[in-house]
Amino acid sequence: MTDTTDPRLRSFIPVSPESHFPIQNLPFGVFVPRVGGPPRAGVAIGDQILDLSELERRGLLDVQGHTGCHKSLFDQPSLNAFMACGRRVWRIVRERLSLLLRDDEPLLRDDAHLRRAALVPMDEAEMLLPVEIGDYTDFYSSREHATNVGAMFRGPQNALMPNWLHLPVAYHGRASSVVVSGTNLHRPNGQTMADNAPAPVFGPSRSVDFELEMGMVIGPGNALGEPIAVERARDHIFGLALVNDWSARDIQRWEYVPLGPFLAKSFGTSISPWIVTLDALEPFRTAGPSQDPQPLPYLRCDREEAYDVHLEVLLQGAGMKEPVRICRSNLRHLYWNLCQQVAHHTSNGCNLRTGDLLATGTISGPEPDSRGCLLELTTGGRAPLALPTGAQRAFLEDGDRVTITGWCQADGYRVGFGEVTGTLLPAKSK
Amino acid sequence: MTDTTDPRLRSFIPVSPESHFPIQNLPFGVFVPRVGGPPRAGVAIGDQILDLSELERRGLLDVQGHTGCHKSLFDQPSLNAFMACGRRVWRIVRERLSLLLRDDEPLLRDDAHLRRAALVPMDEAEMLLPVEIGDYTDFYSSREHATNVGAMFRGPQNALMPNWLHLPVAYHGRASSVVVSGTNLHRPNGQTMADNAPAPVFGPSRSVDFELEMGMVIGPGNALGEPIAVERARDHIFGLALVNDWSARDIQRWEYVPLGPFLAKSFGTSISPWIVTLDALEPFRTAGPSQDPQPLPYLRCDREEAYDVHLEVLLQGAGMKEPVRICRSNLRHLYWNLCQQVAHHTSNGCNLRTGDLLATGTISGPEPDSRGCLLELTTGGRAPLALPTGAQRAFLEDGDRVTITGWCQADGYRVGFGEVTGTLLPAKSK
Numbered sequence: 001m002t003d004t005t006d007p008r009l010r011s012f013i014p015v016s017p018e019s020h021f022p023i024q025n026l027p028f029g030v031f032v033p034r035v036g037g038p039p040r041a042g043v044a045i046g047d048q049i050l051d052l053s054e055l056e057r058r059g060l061l062d063v064q065g066h067t068g069c070h071k072s073l074f075d076q077p078s079l080n081a082f083m084a085c086g087r088r089v090w091r092i093v094r095e096r097l098s099l100l101l102r103d104d105e106p107l108l109r110d111d112a113h114l115r116r117a118a119l120v121p122m123d124e125a126e127m128l129l130p131v132e133i134g135d136y137t138d139f140y141s142s143r144e145h146a147t148n149v150g151a152m153f154r155g156p157q158n159a160l161m162p163n164w165l166h167l168p169v170a171y172h173g174r175a176s177s178v179v180v181s182g183t184n185l186h187r188p189n190g191q192t193m194a195d196n197a198p199a200p201v202f203g204p205s206r207s208v209d210f211e212l213e214m215g216m217v218i219g220p221g222n223a224l225g226e227p228i229a230v231e232r233a234r235d236h237i238f239g240l241a242l243v244n245d246w247s248a249r250d251i252q253r254w255e256y257v258p259l260g261p262f263l264a265k266s267f268g269t270s271i272s273p274w275i276v277t278l279d280a281l282e283p284f285r286t287a288g289p290s291q292d293p294q295p296l297p298y299l300r301c302d303r304e305e306a307y308d309v310h311l312e313v314l315l316q317g318a319g320m321k322e323p324v325r326i327c328r329s330n331l332r333h334l335y336w337n338l339c340q341q342v343a344h345h346t347s348n349g350c351n352l353r354t355g356d357l358l359a360t361g362t363i364s365g366p367e368p369d370s371r372g373c374l375l376e377l378t379t380g381g382r383a384p385l386a387l388p389t390g391a392q393r394a395f396l397e398d399g400d401r402v403t404i405t406g407w408c409q410a411d412g413y414r415v416g417f418g419e420v421t422g423t424l425l426p427a428k429s430k
Numbered sequence: 431m432t433d434t435t436d437p438r439l440r441s442f443i444p445v446s447p448e449s450h451f452p453i454q455n456l457p458f459g460v461f462v463p464r465v466g467g468p469p470r471a472g473v474a475i476g477d478q479i480l481d482l483s484e485l486e487r488r489g490l491l492d493v494q495g496h497t498g499c500h501k502s503l504f505d506q507p508s509l510n511a512f513m514a515c516g517r518r519v520w521r522i523v524r525e526r527l528s529l530l531l532r533d534d535e536p537l538l539r540d541d542a543h544l545r546r547a548a549l550v551p552m553d554e555a556e557m558l559l560p561v562e563i564g565d566y567t568d569f570y571s572s573r574e575h576a577t578n579v580g581a582m583f584r585g586p587q588n589a590l591m592p593n594w595l596h597l598p599v600a601y602h603g604r605a606s607s608v609v610v611s612g613t614n615l616h617r618p619n620g621q622t623m624a625d626n627a628p629a630p631v632f633g634p635s636r637s638v639d640f641e642l643e644m645g646m647v648i649g650p651g652n653a654l655g656e657p658i659a660v661e662r663a664r665d666h667i668f669g670l671a672l673v674n675d676w677s678a679r680d681i682q683r684w685e686y687v688p689l690g691p692f693l694a695k696s697f698g699t700s701i702s703p704w705i706v707t708l709d710a711l712e713p714f715r716t717a718g719p720s721q722d723p724q725p726l727p728y729l730r731c732d733r734e735e736a737y738d739v740h741l742e743v744l745l746q747g748a749g750m751k752e753p754v755r756i757c758r759s760n761l762r763h764l765y766w767n768l769c770q771q772v773a774h775h776t777s778n779g780c781n782l783r784t785g786d787l788l789a790t791g792t793i794s795g796p797e798p799d800s801r802g803c804l805l806e807l808t809t810g811g812r813a814p815l816a817l818p819t820g821a822q823r824a825f826l827e828d829g830d831r832v833t834i835t836g837w838c839q840a841d842g843y844r845v846g847f848g849e850v851t852g853t854l855l856p857a858k859s860k
Contacts, residue, residue, distance in 0.1 A: 134605065134606055135565075135604060135605050135606050140689060161687055161688060162623070163623070163630075163684055163685060163687070166621065166623075166629075166630050167621050167630075167685065169685065169688075169689055169692075170689065170692050171601070171602065171689035171690050171692055172601070172602035172603060172604055172692065172696070173602060174565055174602055174780060175564065175565050175605075176564055176565050176651075176654075176780070176781045176782065176783050176786070177654055177779075177780055177781055179654070185654075185655070185779075186655050186779055188778035188779055189657070189777060189778060189779075190777060190778050191596065191597050191726065191777075193592070193593070193596075199596075199723070200593075200596050200597075200726065201726075202726045202727070202728050202777070221606075224606075224607055224609070224615075224697075224698065225615070225616050225697075225858065227619070248778070251778065254593055254597075255593060255597065255599065256688070256689075256690075257591055257593070257688075258591060258599075258686070258687075258690070259570060259599055259600065259601035259686075259690040259691065260601050260686075260688070260689040260690025260691075261689065261690075262599075262600050262601055262602065263774070263775075263777065263778040263780065264778075266602070266778060266780040267654075267655075267778040267779045267780055268654065268779075293629070296621065296630065296631070296632045297632070298632050344693070345693075347619060347620060347621075347632070347693065348618035348619060348620050348678070348681065348693040348694075348696060348697040349607075349615075349616055349618055349619075349697045349698075349858070350604060350606070350607055350693065350696040350697055351606045351607055352606065353606050356606070428655065428779070
């Protein structure tokens with residue numbers, strides 16, 4: 001079996017050291033060529049997309065023999081059909097793609113006709129939402145984030161709720177408004193209540209925020225009533241993407257007691273178009289924070305299950321020539337790991353389905369500049385960020401473009417997630 | 431145009447006065463005949479199901495001409511294709527079905543061959559989940575329920591949260607675990623924390639409850655960023671069903687602060703198989719509770735938008751010969767009406783999609799026996815219900831079957847919802 005993460009592998013397609021998409025990555029996405037045609041699945045390699053539907057049509061992937069299914073896996077508007085197949089098939093495809101793209105493999109390299117048919121430059125394609133999302137769940141698994149936010153609302157002594165260290169707190173999010181990177185969103189209107197005001201008002205939110213998150217997408221699901229044990233959770237995780245969980249803090253503050261965030265979040269959640277598989281992330285698996293108190297047995301996880309993914313948030317205001325980095329964090333700070341999230345989510349028998357999105361919640365770290373949202377970075381808007389242009393930001397302004405990017409740094413190359421970006425447009429009239 | 435709700439209409443199919451399915455109702459569902467075959471849409475009439483795929487195949491529904499779409503609407507595993515068409519098409523089909531089933535219309539009545547092909551006795555069919563649900567939202571719109579529950583947790587002076595009278599509070603529910611009536615559910619395992627205990631434990635919930643609710647399913651949706659005005663909301667509502675939002679109170683109490691209920695609800699939500707359209711409910715539209723303070727303009731609703739639906743909950747323990755009625759309530763008690771719920775849900779630009787389920791939350795009324803869940807009926811388990819068998823119930827016991835039924839009472843007939851039923855099975859081993 002080939003080690004598809006071997007650092008010595010090189011593709012015949014040129015990949016710069018800063019590219020997120022070397023041959024060791026091979027993330028999956030869905031695209032349409034700008035010249036037209038139906039949506040189809042592809043993998044990113046350098047600045048190119050390898051069209052998997054084209055390879056499949058030509059019999060170059062040899063997956064039908066392994067799936068026993070003669071339906072196309074890649075001539076599809078989402079990755080769901082492929083994701084449902086499970087890790088054995090994912091690995092067969094990954095190994096095949098790794099081989100096809102290697103610099104010492106002539107099949108694709110030396111066939112100009114095939115290359116023209118199967119390789120599409122990224123700038124000649126539009127990326128679509130890669131997954132048909134059934135349910136979207138958002139966890140709240142960063143201890144630093146929960147502590148920072150809790151301290152603002154309840155003081156530093158009561159920052160963490162009593163349940164927080166015992167279970168990965170989460171809530172159901174809105175699946176319909178999950179959009180792919182590049183989709184711009186209008187500032188939401190909503191009901192808010194100012195301090196000491198006699199009554200609430202309805203109008204544009206005045207504290208729109210981003211949240212730096214990542215999310216896993218589910219491959220094979222589980223049947224209702226059949227929990228997924230923590231040690232089996234990896235088999236159900238296809239891969240990870242970047243997530244920006246846009247939030248309207250003033251709407252949230254007024255609506256969220258007692259049933260949690262609702263309209264403060266459901267106006268839009270953005271995800272990056274490329275799903276990086278756990279197989280590609282394996283070399284970057286590492287230890288997460290130690291957990292004290294020890295989790296209950298159903299959440300106990302002996303293996304290292306954190307990932308060393310460097311994360312950044314960039315902000316570019318309407319008048320700014322270039323984006324400014326306003327946050328640096330890392331996925332490894334996450335207190336509750338992905339396997340614990342899956343085990344907890346299904347511990348009551350709840351069924352996950354192929355395509356479900358489980359996001360981490362805001363990923364903050366221990367440093368002041370590793371706070372993953374403006375609510376934290378500006379202490380609730382009271383200490384605005386000073387931007388290099390002289391402007392300030394308490395919360396987002398109309399025209400602000402927020403970009404989240406993230407990658408694993410290897411020796412001489414990066415296994416990256418690309419980016420998730422979007423611009424906040426002005427509110428529509430009420 | 432025929433008035434399909436005319437009380438004088440009679441079908442050639444016998445319908446008893448207690449039946450929920452007279453010719454004035456014509457609710458839509460999805461079924462498979464027990465003899466086999468693919469799922470397809472039908473309408474209930476008396477104790478029969480009229481197979482819409484069969485009528486469509488024979489060209490007896492004449493919908494393709496109106497939809498401009500040549501895809502089948504009814505030879506489908508869900509009602510979504512039909513629901514997406516909008517009220518004009520719904521009415522064309524309803525009027526056509528009303529005509530075909532009338533006692534003075536010979537086409538179906540006198541064609542024994544057609545009757546055999548298109549009518550299936552209910553006891554020879556299995557009902558399926560009628561709708562492919564995108565997102566499931568659960569409101570909290572009964573003032574009596576919110577007051578009763580709030581008083582238990584915070585005392586009678588602070589029973590309603592400050593936001594409650596200003597907006598229809600809601601949270602996102604779990605769509606994957608919505609199941610059709612008749613599906614039995616296992617008592618969920620989960621993490622709970624007893625009063626004064628040193629640490630939480632994981633095991634079977636000890637306070638599983640039902641919640642008496644109804645839910646609307648969405649027909650045509652709205653685009654992201656384009657709210658639905660309250661006066662247009664009806665156009666987006668296909669119809670209503672009965673909902674039992676099973677709840678594990680001990681899991682809920684420990685997990686729900688600050689992000690709301692999660693695993694306490696996601697182990698299962700049951701809905702009735704027949705969707706009763708707003709057109710069928712029109713004669714039973716009535717005034718809801720007066721709203722004070724007056725809602726903000728985006729929630730202001732001049733028309734009467736409540737529905738007079740009598741609701742009952744029946745409980746049958748494993749050893750009981752017959753079910754006992756433990757609750758009587760009415761949908762018209764709901765403080766926030768369906769149109770206000772839709773307008774609020776989309777006020778931030780959130781998109782609804784065809785098939786989305788928006789449930790009311792527990793529908794309690796002003797009387798002691800109109801409390802819509804055991805949490806209220808037993809004051810948190812402290813005042814158990816005495817059953818006629820001599821048994822008591824604080825919360826549900828293994829083997830308890832909970833059935834919710836509901837109907838609109840007309841003069842001599844009922845426009846009903848059938849029932850949603852399910853049995854609580856023992857917890858699976860951890």
